[in-house]
Amino acid sequence: MTREEDRELLKAAYEAWESENWSLAGELLERMARRHPDHRSAGVWWYDAALAYKFLRNWAKAYELGREAAARADRDAQEPAFWNLGIAATIMEDWSTARDAWRGFGLPVPDGDGEIVADFGVTPIRLDPASNGEVVWAQRLCPARARVLxxxxxESGRRFGEVVVHDGAPNGEREVDGRTYSVFDELLLFRASELPTTTVHVTAETPEDVRALAALFDEHGYAAEPASGVRVLCSCCSEGSVSQETDHQVGGGQQVNVAAPPAEISGLMEAWCSAAPARRSWTSPTAS
Structure with missing residues (x-):
């Protein structure tokens, strides 16, 4: 190809990019990068091509081209090429490449050969952002994965304990006790949970009774949360800054969502009731 043909190829690639034709943009940018791998802009072309395939959720291609982009990026400089490669390598479960990518970005990750499991703190995650978009709190296991807490x-179709891969670009904020947390959008479900969500109706005289129910389920490795803690927000508000309270339990009759094996729910609920039968009762389990 002549220089003029190269210019036309690059022009077509970025016109496709502007129109969000990610498939064509990725294809043309990869072609340009492969034609001129030593060009001073080759790193940008590889990065943009990998990013286009990330937008397409074509993780195998994002991983393949992301390796080329990272190979041309500066280490320990928070170059986004390493971040995107870290996400793609995590999804492909190439843990060696994921570790190297996070370190290349400038993040410390534990040594090892297998899956990265560490404590990167808690963060709000927007589950299935293209659909329900429910924001939950999750424990980060690595820079790109978190377990739903x-x-x-x-209605969300998701479960307590699931591990999701999330994006690195914040999309909203949650403020709790004066601290601000970035909200990250889920990219995909990495590992499903075996614990279905069951909704029970409880009567609890005091907020302390509801806390006791949550504590009982937590002792067994499960979870229980009153539906009163759920706030319905429009997408615009959800993607903005939202202040949250750490304690939202209330007394009275209410719906509680529990995550536990269905066969164990009755026994746990009865144990909760028997500890204070004058104040506590429950009915109507429905599983999903």
Missing amino acids: NVPTP
Whole structure:
């Protein structure tokens, strides 16, 4: 190809990019990068091509081209090429490449050969952002994965304990006790949970009774959360800054979402009731 043909190829690639034709943009940028791998802009072309395939959720291609982009990026400089490669390598479960990518970005990760499991703190995650978009709290296991700590609503189709891969670009904020947390959008479900969500109706005289129910389920490795803690927000508000309270339990009759094996729910609920039968009762389990 002549220089003029190269210019036309690059022009077509970025016109496709502007129109969000990610498939064509990725294809043309990869072609340009392969034609001129030593060009001073080759790193940018590889990065943009990998990013286009990330937008397409074509993780195998994002991983393949992301390796080329990272190979041309500066280490320990928070170059986004390493971050995107870290996400793609995590999804492909190439843990060696994921570790190297996170370190290349400038993040410390534990040594090892297998899956990265560490404590990167808690963060809010927007589950299935293209659909329900429910925001839950999750424990970060690595820079790109987090385990769901809340009991998602039955309508969300998601479960307590699931591990999701999330994006690195914040999309909203949650403020709790004066601290601000970035909200990250889920990219995909990495590992499903075996614990279905069951909704029970309880009567609890005091907020302390509801806390006791949550504590009982937690002792067994499960979870219980009152539906009163769920706030319905429009997408615009959800993607903005939202202040949250750490304690939202209330007394009275209410719905509680629990995550536990269905066969164990009755026994746990009865144990909760028997500890204070004058104040506590429950009915109507429905599983999802």
